[in-house]
Amino acid sequence: MTTEPRVLTFPALDSATAAAYLRTELALEVDPDDLVRDLTSGARQGYVIVETRAPEAFASARIPGAINLPYRDMTPESVSGLDRELVYVCYCESIHCNAATKGAMKLAELGFKVKRLSGGITAWQAAGYPVDRDALAPALTFAPTPRCAC
Template structure:
């Protein structure tokens, strides 16, 4: 009998899965959880950060997000950010790594961070609202 490809590498013990998936959930938030919080006005404790270039932010952004391009993140450019907040970084999609780079830079600067799974592409694909004036498809622009 041959082993199913899905099980070629055995599943980890439940304890290991709890540790791994718990860590993953600590690093990411999905669009559905974020939109539900925003719609309910539950925004205490975090701030949504668009990490792409200003022109991408002008085109389409998650309501209430601030623009802080990862390329511009320095101790000086972040000095007025509240260190008690969690910064939820997003970019174009999972094929763009501006959110990862932004979260990495913010973490290096001592901020607590999460990343939005799938970026604004997943957000708009789910039909969630955007601010701005999207005239063409959303692009990386990081």
């Protein structure tokens, strides 16, 4: 008896449709490795890194150069000073948190160009990339268990 592979339960898309979908996915996301390479090489023009979690999380551990704009506080007034020509790369805690998605959606709805950082600060720290923190803030270290600080 031959059984159909589960992998093929839903047939693969034709190559042109798949390429278009994957191009769209890449237009909306950046991975930590690409971002750290840009930061290390000084290629910082054209985008802003946005921490979408609460100020306490931002104080404890953030990607160098990030600004804090909690998604819950995003309003037309709170983003009025942002440059609409730039791309805003939003991140949050991890794949278990959707604050980056919520923040990117709000910014997009307000007319900004956006991307999300895959894996959030958890993936960033797991890769061993540097974080900034406020001097008096308690350090949040990488923990493989899901937590959300938004």
